[in-house]
Amino acid sequence: MTSLAGLIDRLEDAVAHRTPLEKEHVQAVFFLFPLMFFIVGFILMPVLGTLYDAFMRDVIFLEKEFIFFTNFRYLFSDPGFWNAVRFTLLFVLISVPLELAIGLMIALVMNETIPMRGLLRACVLIPWAIPAAVSGRVFELIYNYSYGAANWLLRVLHITTEPVNWLGSEIGAFIAVVAADAWKTTPFAAIILLAGLSAISEDLYNQARIDRAGFMTRFFKITLPLLKPVLVVTLLFRTIQALRVFDVIYVLTGGGPGGATEAVSNFAYKYFTAGDFGYGSAASVLLFVIALLLSLFYVKASRFGEA
Amino acid sequence: MRGPDLHTIRRRVSGRLLILLCLPMLFACGRGDAETDLVFAVGGAPSELAAWEKVVRKFEADSGISVRLLRQPANSQQQLQGLMVAMKSKQQNPDVFLMDVAWVGLFSAAGWLVPLDNLDRTPFFGELLNRTDVYDGRLMAAPVYLDGGILYYRTDLLEKAGMTRPPETWRELAESAKKVQEQMRPENPGFFGFVWQGAQYEGLVVNFLEFAGASGGIQLQDETGGVRVALKANLKALRFMRDLIWEYEISPPSTYTEMQEEEVRTFFQSGNAMYERNWPYAWTLHQSDGSPVKGKVGIAPLPAPEGEKGVSTLGGYHIGVSKYSDRKADAKKFAAYVTSKEAQRMVVLELGWNPGRGDLYEDEALLERYPHFGEFKDIFRKARPRPVIPYYIQVSNVLQTYISGALARNRSPESALEHAQIEIDSLEQRYGRNPEGGGGQLSESFPYPSFTHGEAVP
Structure with missing residues (x-):
């Protein structure tokens, strides 16, 4: 304990006898420390761990072994993986522009001085x-075949007599997932775009x-x-978020029917839960790439436009 | 003018701060884990916990070993995840746990289980024990609850179909279901003949294995232990499953999007179906007060194609002792007690679930309370386990995807089984079952004769 007290004394001493600039530096380190600790402990370490694991045969029932690119080689010839990549890219391609477009419209409305704007x-x-897990469940209740709100509406409005199995076809499940995701994330786009809009001078x-x-x-x-510039940032944020989509799909379709809505994250998760950490990590690394x-x-494309 | 180099200061200060911040963590790490109780991880159902509480108190009184119950999530995939994290990080707790029968192979191969040499094997169903719990000749786990798929039927609707006994063949099932469905539709437009588990999850594979087993399939493993899916019998099964939804239209279209155990049970229990495939747990719920089908439900073995025998997939939970437990001897003693006649009877009386011991199915006291146990005994004894291989979960994931695709009519049953086989072959190669199979190279051609170009191996 004495050494601890001594340490704190010396620390205070060090802070007290510095020039203002040096003091600021010392303080900066002090204030940065929690963040650095967080970044290293909860972001950098897991990321490096995943990267390391991607080159290992890390399967719970086999000897752990360094296997170079074997996981990746199997991934490249795995139709399940390519199916997940195809779905994920298509999902990004459709959902992000849709969310940005609707988000922009909402932002434009919210930017006007209208009653009850707050x-x-x-x-x-x-x-x-x-x-997202909750909103996924909400949408599941909407699309549910037997007691879902969508089929109830169709029946009440006398549009159809037979209920529709919304999640039963590839295209239906895809639209359902995009709709659930757009509902949830459009506000995010709207708020960022609103901030951008309010920065434009009224003059x-x-x-x-x-x-x-x-x-x-x-x-x-x-x-x-x-x-x-704000649009590009929003697009970037949303694209990265959409690429790692997981929870909405996990809750809403479980990747079905027939793996039609399985994203890369869901694919990797499937292998993690089956005890194959190397293969799941390799898929995550490819998603990162x-x-x-x-x-x-x-970033390149947007700079190109400015020049 | 300048004091010590700024860099040194920064490094020194930050280094000390690091130590300062880490000190409490070190203390925290030092403590913890010094658990004196034996920790037993059980399932998440509220009634289940209460039943185990009784068993544990009795064990404590008899042995002087105190036990703490650790509640697992109700969802089985999350249970697996929880156990896997504990084992992978070599935690001393839980010392002893319940696991789904489908994971016993994985846990044994991972070396996470301590052999239960102290257990007497005789009171269990012998073949069942040999096929699921014995690994390298040693008993690694023992059944605590047993499960097997059974057919529930509505006794009142059977009369409507003009039948005196439940259906034994697929044809009888489909025809009677269709007939009754047509009669019921005018008053109940949401009525369907037959409900089963078809959503993309483990239950789908369980159901598929029952249909496949009934058509003479080999329950996935051939004589060498390799997983074989692309077989004629399996094709027949998959076609029938698809036809139930699309051809006979006696199973709802939501079968492959929503139907898991509870969805199927509530569908049947609200009076919307004539037949139901489910586990035995549904029985007490169907017969409980307030159930619209109370007193109108019967149970029977699952039907099969003409001339074949119905097959149930084995389910249930088995007890195992962790290799990382710091109290293996006590844990083994506890496992022996849990599978004893006394403890099993206590659990059964409390929960109404089916005991793992075979001799309890002839127990007078239990039969009086649960007369249906007599019928279950035969079903369980003949129930077929899922392949006991360490990579079963991966195989199941592949099958779930392709079978679901066939049920959704995204692909033909032929293509579904052939593609599933290709992926499973690749899995087996990756996990070293077949290392020289292609020298790590994936074979371009179908490894097994294609359906369209010749006879599949029976």
């Missing part, structure tokens, strides 16, 4: 505040109005170009 903004955020619009620019012209000539490539592409 309440409206709060309401829009509700889906984002709900855990520009007033000048444009003097020049008799219509709504459309104002939108395409002022709003969109000035919003572009895909996310990295897409992010680089976005």
Whole structure:
């Protein structure tokens, strides 16, 4: 204990006798420490662990062994993996632009001075505040064949007599997953875009109005170009998030029917729970590579536009 | 002008802070785990915990060893995950646990189980024990609950179909179900003839194995122990499963999207179906007060194609002792007590579930309380286990995907089984069952004769 007290004394001493700049540095280290600890302990270590595991035969019933790229070689010839990659990319391609488009519309409305704007903004955020597992379950209750809200509506409105098995076809399950995800994440896009919109000076619009620019012209000539950096950031965030989609699918379709809605994360999880950590890690690493490539592409493409 | 180099200061300070922050963690690590009780991980059903509480108190009084119950999640996949994390990190707790019969092979091969040499094998169903719990000649686990698929039927609707006994063949099942369904539809548009577990999960494979076994399939493993799916018998089974939904239309379209045990049970229990495939647990629930089908339910073995015998897949939970337990001797003593006649009878009387011991199915006191045990005995004794191989879960995942795809009509049953076989072959190669099979190279051609180009190996 004495050494601990001594340590604290010396620490205080060190902080007290420094020039302001040095003091700031010492303080900075102090304040940065929790973050660094968190990043190293909960992000860097697991990521490196996964990378390490991807090159190992880490199966609970076999000897652990370094096997170079064998996991990857099997992955490349695994139709289940390619099916998951295909679904995940398609999911990103459809859901992200959809969420951004609807999010932009919501942001434009929320940016206007309309009555009860505060309440409206709060309401829009509700889906984002709900855990994906919960919203997945909610949508499952909507699509449920026997007692779901969607089939109830069809029956009450006399549109069909036979209930529809919404999650029963590949395309139906795909649309259901995209809808559930869009419902949940559109508010996220809307809020970020709203922040971008409110940063655009009202003067520009007033000048444009003097020049008799219509709504459309104002939108395409002022709003969109000035919003572009924020749009790219939102697109980047959403793309990375959508690539690692897991919970909505786990709850809503379980990857079915016939693996039609199985994302790469679900694929990896399946192997983790079966005790094959190496193979699951290799799939996760490949997902990371895909996310990295897409992010680089976005960043490059957006800079290209500015030049 | 300058004091010590800024870098040194920074390094020194941050190093000390690190120590400071880590100190409490070290203390925390030092403690913990010094558990004096024997820890027993059981299932998550509330009634189950209460039943075990009684057994544990009795054991404590008799042996002086105190036991703490550890409740596992109700979902079996999450149970597996919990146990796997504990074993993989070599934790001393739980010392002893219940595991699904489908995991015994995995746990044995992983070396996580201590042989239960102190157990007497005679009171158990011998063949069942040999096929599921014996690994390398040693008893690694012992059944605590038994399960097997059975056919529930509505006695009142059977009369409507003009039948005097439950269906024994697939044809009888389909025809009577269709007949009754047509009669029931005007008053109950949501009525279906036959409900079973078809959602994409382990239960789908269980059901598939029953249909396949009844059509003369080999329950996946050939004589060398390799997993074989692309077989004529399996094709017949898969076609029948698909036809139940799409051709005879006696199973609801939601079969392959929603139907797990509880969905099937509630569907039948609300009076919306004539036949139901389920585990024995549904019996007491169907016959409970407030159940719309109370007193109108019968049970029978699962039907089969003409000239064949119905097959049930073996389910249930087995007890095992952890290799990482710090109290293996006590844990083995406890496992022996749990599978004793006294403890098993206590659990059965409390839960109404089916005991793992064979001799209890002839126990007068139990038969008086649960007369249906007499009928279960034969079903369980002949129930077929899922392949006891360490990579069974992976095989099951592949099968779930492709069978579900065939039921959804995304692909033909032929293509489903052939593609499943290709993936399973690749699994076997990867897990070293067949290392010289292709030298790590995946074979381009079908490893087994394709259905379309010749006869499959029977």
